[in-house]
Amino acid sequence: MENYSKDCVVGIDIGGTNTKYGIVNRSGKILLSRSIPTKGHLPFSDFLSRSTSEIKQHINNLDSSYECLAVGMGVPDGNFLNGMMHDPPNFSWSNVPIASLFSELFECPVVITNDANAAAMGEARYGVAQKYDHFIEITLGTGLGSGLYVDGSVVLGHSGHAGEMGHIIVEQGGRQCECGLSGCLEMYVSNKGIMETIKECLIRHPESSLNGIIFGDLNGKHIDDAFDNSDKAAVECYQYTGEMLGKGLATAVSILSPEAFIFYGGFSNAGERLLASTKNSMNKHLMDVFKGTVTLKVSNMKEGTGAILGATALAWDVADDRIKLNY
Amino acid sequence: MENYSKDCVVGIDIGGTNTKYGIVNRSGKILLSRSIPTKGHLPFSDFLSRSTSEIKQHINNLDSSYECLAVGMGVPDGNFLNGMMHDPPNFSWSNVPIASLFSELFECPVVITNDANAAAMGEARYGVAQKYDHFIEITLGTGLGSGLYVDGSVVLGHSGHAGEMGHIIVEQGGRQCECGLSGCLEMYVSNKGIMETIKECLIRHPESSLNGIIFGDLNGKHIDDAFDNSDKAAVECYQYTGEMLGKGLATAVSILSPEAFIFYGGFSNAGERLLASTKNSMNKHLMDVFKGTVTLKVSNMKEGTGAILGATALAWDVADDRIKLNY
Numbered sequence: 001m002e003n004y005s006k007d008c009v010v011g012i013d014i015g016g017t018n019t020k021y022g023i024v025n026r027s028g029k030i031l032l033s034r035s036i037p038t039k040g041h042l043p044f045s046d047f048l049s050r051s052t053s054e055i056k057q058h059i060n061n062l063d064s065s066y067e068c069l070a071v072g073m074g075v076p077d078g079n080f081l082n083g084m085m086h087d088p089p090n091f092s093w094s095n096v097p098i099a100s101l102f103s104e105l106f107e108c109p110v111v112i113t114n115d116a117n118a119a120a121m122g123e124a125r126y127g128v129a130q131k132y133d134h135f136i137e138i139t140l141g142t143g144l145g146s147g148l149y150v151d152g153s154v155v156l157g158h159s160g161h162a163g164e165m166g167h168i169i170v171e172q173g174g175r176q177c178e179c180g181l182s183g184c185l186e187m188y189v190s191n192k193g194i195m196e197t198i199k200e201c202l203i204r205h206p207e208s209s210l211n212g213i214i215f216g217d218l219n220g221k222h223i224d225d226a227f228d229n230s231d232k233a234a235v236e237c238y239q240y241t242g243e244m245l246g247k248g249l250a251t252a253v254s255i256l257s258p259e260a261f262i263f264y265g266g267f268s269n270a271g272e273r274l275l276a277s278t279k280n281s282m283n284k285h286l287m288d289v290f291k292g293t294v295t296l297k298v299s300n301m302k303e304g305t306g307a308i309l310g311a312t313a314l315a316w317d318v319a320d321d322r323i324k325l326n327y
Numbered sequence: 328m329e330n331y332s333k334d335c336v337v338g339i340d341i342g343g344t345n346t347k348y349g350i351v352n353r354s355g356k357i358l359l360s361r362s363i364p365t366k367g368h369l370p371f372s373d374f375l376s377r378s379t380s381e382i383k384q385h386i387n388n389l390d391s392s393y394e395c396l397a398v399g400m401g402v403p404d405g406n407f408l409n410g411m412m413h414d415p416p417n418f419s420w421s422n423v424p425i426a427s428l429f430s431e432l433f434e435c436p437v438v439i440t441n442d443a444n445a446a447a448m449g450e451a452r453y454g455v456a457q458k459y460d461h462f463i464e465i466t467l468g469t470g471l472g473s474g475l476y477v478d479g480s481v482v483l484g485h486s487g488h489a490g491e492m493g494h495i496i497v498e499q500g501g502r503q504c505e506c507g508l509s510g511c512l513e514m515y516v517s518n519k520g521i522m523e524t525i526k527e528c529l530i531r532h533p534e535s536s537l538n539g540i541i542f543g544d545l546n547g548k549h550i551d552d553a554f555d556n557s558d559k560a561a562v563e564c565y566q567y568t569g570e571m572l573g574k575g576l577a578t579a580v581s582i583l584s585p586e587a588f589i590f591y592g593g594f595s596n597a598g599e600r601l602l603a604s605t606k607n608s609m610n611k612h613l614m615d616v617f618k619g620t621v622t623l624k625v626s627n628m629k630e631g632t633g634a635i636l637g638a639t640a641l642a643w644d645v646a647d648d649r650i651k652l653n654y
Contacts, residue, residue, distance in 0.1 A: 077616075086616065134485040148582070150477050150484075157477075157584025158461040159620045164581045167614050169574070172499065179614045247496070254491040255475070255582055257484025287494050287506045289404075289413065293486045 006065050009319055010055055011311035013074040013115060013304070014038060016090050016142060021055055022308040023062065028126055032058055033308065040091035052105040071102060071110040072315030074118030074307040081160035083112055083327035089178055099327050111318045111325055115139065115307055116163055117154050119264050120147025122310030127262070127301045134258045138165070140266040144186035150256065166190065170247045188244035191266055197240055198223060201233040208233035220267050227273045238274045246281020253282070253290050264299040264306050271298050333392050336646055337382055338638035340401040340442060340631070341365060343417050343469060346378060349635040350386055355453055359385055360635065367418035379432040398429060398437040399642030401445030401634040408487035410439055410654035416505060426654050438645045438652055442466065442634055443490055444481050446591050447474025449637030454589070454628045461585045465492070467593040471513035477583065493517065497574045515571035518593055524567055525550060528560040535560035547594050554600045565601045573608020580609070580617050591626040591633050598625050
């Protein structure tokens with residue numbers, strides 16, 4: 001039992017700006033967590049060597065008898081099925097066999113999935129989704145990601161890329177998305193989408209207190225505070241965002257009939273300010289049979305730890321042979 | 328082994344006009360199949376006694392030593408989870424605990440699901456979907472139904488009503504649907520939807536040969552023939568239908584990433600006439616990562632037998648204890 005308790009896994013969440021990681025024991029306790037700059041504009045080899053040497057050093061510092069059994073990674077455009085990172089936007093890394101490259105340096109199995117699936121796995125194992133067999137985790141960051149649970153398992157789909165709810169089209173001929181389509185959900189419901197909307201609302205409402213803030217400094221907290229003071233620009237912004245989000249959720253409900261949507265990260269902190277109008281819009285776009293069957297909730301996982309814990313949940317599955325990898 | 332080979336199950340597919348049923352042995356061979364009028368305007372008890380006495384008689388006539396181990400039913404708005412038929416449109420039956428009522432008369436377990444799930448199960452076990460773990464069966468009848476397979480299992484969702492792809496909104500402020508929403512996919516892609524479209528096309532193209540057919544008699548075969556003769560109304564009709572269908576499929580791909588869509592019943596007979604424009608539209612509405620990952624196919628199951636075989640697949644699962652029922 002002594003040795004058993006020295007088992008650990010590492011969870012890594014690669015973000016556009018920073019990469020967070022944690023070393024986690026069998027009880028799900030984060031023994032140590034840190035953040036390093038990702039530097040996606042530099043070659044991948046820089047990130048690889050920098051992150052692995054730092055993490056291995058930390059494991060050793062914790063206790064030299066700790067044994068890292070597996071590493072789980074939440075990777076933008078990461079594919080669980082083949083261990084590849086597929087040329088994510090804002091990175092110069094192109095297509096990288098990221099799982100096998102990390103595995104060589106860590107000398108243990110490395111499993112990857114995309115960041116939204118990692119958050120969903122964390123939610124299922126440690127968060128508010130523990131009681132749900134059918135739920136959808138919506139991650140609100142720069143973009144909008146989603147991780148689907150059906151019958152208690154995450155859905156990868158045939159291509160491994162299931163869960164691209166950010167690219168459901170909610171407005172025909174709407175805002176142009178980087179993916180090439182227009183009117184994608186994430187062009188309205190994400191950091192970049194909401195910033196675009198508030199900009200439009202501020203033009204319509206010159207009296208808004210938010211016009212006193214330099215636009216580059218404006219963030220969700222400012223909009224939340226203004227909303228609480230009945231600022232018309234803020235109220236209109238969340239009303240419109242909720243309308244669009246509700247449309248997207250209704251589509252997913254008609255297809256999958258989940259019990260809950262869990263919102264994680266970024267603008268999920270707006271809570272009921274955003275979710276009240278979202279729920280109205282969702283119900284307006286649903287058949288009667290689905291009305292009242294779906295709960296909207298904000299995640300209870302601390303921002304940053306959700307994806308780390310999810311990645312470690314996957315790592316334990318690999319360490320304990322519940323999942324076999326093909327890479 | 329003698330007795331074992333006398334095992335059989337019954338598959339029943341309740342349709343708006345006719346109900347088809349089949350008696351099927353362990354090899355999936357349909358020993359006998361028949362159709363009876365459903366008469367949904369009469370009380371449910373009429374249908375119940377008429378159908379059960381006729382089917383029991385047939386089993387007995389086949390061979391008095393045949394033993395019916397279970398009955399599977401494809402039921403409009405049928406819910407696998409609770410065995411209820413939920414007030415389907417065009418029936419006067421309201422909410423009926425259909426599984427338990429049939430079970431009493433058949434004296435064996437009765438399992439139900441909706442008609443699209445039954446077709447998907449038939450496709451998975453006996454049809455072109457045998458090789459797919461992730462596929463979506465699209466049933467084209469009066470309306471549009473869908474049955475989802477994820478990781479080799481049918482998806483019921485939390486409510487039991489997953490797969491209502493007919494009610495994805497593909498046209499904001501579009502045609503009014505009986506469900507209360509407007510712009511639902513089935514208002515464009517289904518018997519009623521396509522008939523509405525061809526009516527509009529025929530007004531724009533008075534020269535069309537289809538104008539020589541009394542509208543009530545006009546059917547898919549007429550439109551197919553006209554299409555093959557480059558009739559502008561028919562070409563425009565399938566072009567528009569494919570455009571709408573492609574939008575709906577793209578949404579489902581972004582969420583679930585299936586390997587294939589299989590089209591069963593009614594207008595699926597149009598085949599490539601409809602699927603060519605559908606595929607174009609689907610790809611136009613998809614992110615690059617999904618392009619080329621999805622096949623569109625017409626079912627190879629004879630119309631009418633698909634749902635019967637699917638219902639029997641479910642019946643065998645119950646007969647052989649792979650599924651436990653809560654009703």
